Amino acid sequence: MTQSKKIDILTIKYKVPIRYEEIGKFRGALLHEVGVEEDLFHNHKGDGFHYRYPLIQYKRIGGSAGLMILGEANRAMVGLSKTFGKSIRVGDRREVLEVDFMRSKTLTVRMGKKMFTYKLLNWMGLNSENYQHFQEIEDIEEKVAFLEQILCGQILAFCYGIDYDPPMQLKVEFLEIERDKVVPYKGQTMQAFDLIFRTNIFLPNHIGLGKGVSIGMGTVEEV
Structure with a gap:
């Protein structure tokens, strides 16, 4: 057993204003663009529920939509980058997936x-x-x-x-x-x-x- 574990964390904030109750709608819209084959973005496996800790977490950062991507989920950036600049529907309005900032850091869980x-x-x-x-x-x-x-x-x-x-x-x-x-x-x-x-x-x-x-x-x- 190791005493510690290094973990890479990528935080993305979009120029997409959302209310707290709209985080789930943003998640659904982004999933639609990424595609269900990118399984790290959701918690479903086939027709069932995949019980695992989510390594991609949808957040509200400073009043805007954001993502927190942990550890091995950073490999999902390939699929995610294809969505940058696309128009999505959040509730009854359309928003463009324009990135405000991306910040990467490595922390040690101990x-x-x-x-x-x-x-x-x-x-x-x-x-x-x-x-x-x-x-x-x-x-x-x-x-x-x-x-x-x-x-x-x-x-x-x-x-x-x-x-x-x-x-x-x-x-x-x-x-x-x-x-x-x-x-x-x-x-x-x-x-x-x-x-x-x-x-x-x-x-x-x-x-x-x-x-x-x-x-x-x-x-x-x-x-």
């Missing part, structure tokens, strides 16, 4: 004794299966411990998604749940949290954790 503190925004940690169990827990400390366990699993999913095998036990501790709210997701409403947590793994800024990662949910921010 785990050790040091604890790192992050903010987690619009985190949808609960699915249909664990939501009911969460509601049945009466003790507040037990509720928090349950959510910590879920987030721990999602961080491990990110690690395995970038081919990093953590060398020691992952630790996750909530410091503050700032907000418990309801957000729209795929035509329904879901419970989401804004919170601050610490963990013994260094995470790249702005990656996503939990449900809806591919459309900008569960964004990690350095504190």
Whole structure:
């Protein structure tokens, strides 16, 4: 097991203004131009769902549409570059896929004794299966411990998604749940949290954790 893992991260911001609720529409429009054969851009495999950590994440960056491309997904740039300058439909309007900026960097994901503190925004940690169990827990400390366990699993999913095998036990501790709210997701409403947590793994800024990662949910921010 390696102590660390280097990961290449490419961030692209387009000159395409979008609202938060339009990220999914932008994703669909870009997929249409790229083509379904570029499987890194979506989470479907044949007629089913491909359960894997999304290495291409659609974001809203400074009020505009953007992408965060991680690790091996950088090979998708060949197909993506063919879409530059094309006209797409976002909702009821057309936009041109003009790039505002592209930034590339290499970070090292590592785990050790040091604890790192992050903010987690619009985190949808609960699915249909664990939501009911969460509601049945009466003790507040037990509720928090349950959510910590879920987030721990999602961080491990990110690690395995970038081919990093953590060398020691992952630790996750909530410091503050700032907000418990309801957000729209795929035509329904879901419970989401804004919170601050610490963990013994260094995470790249702005990656996503939990449900809806591919459309900008569960964004990690350095504190």
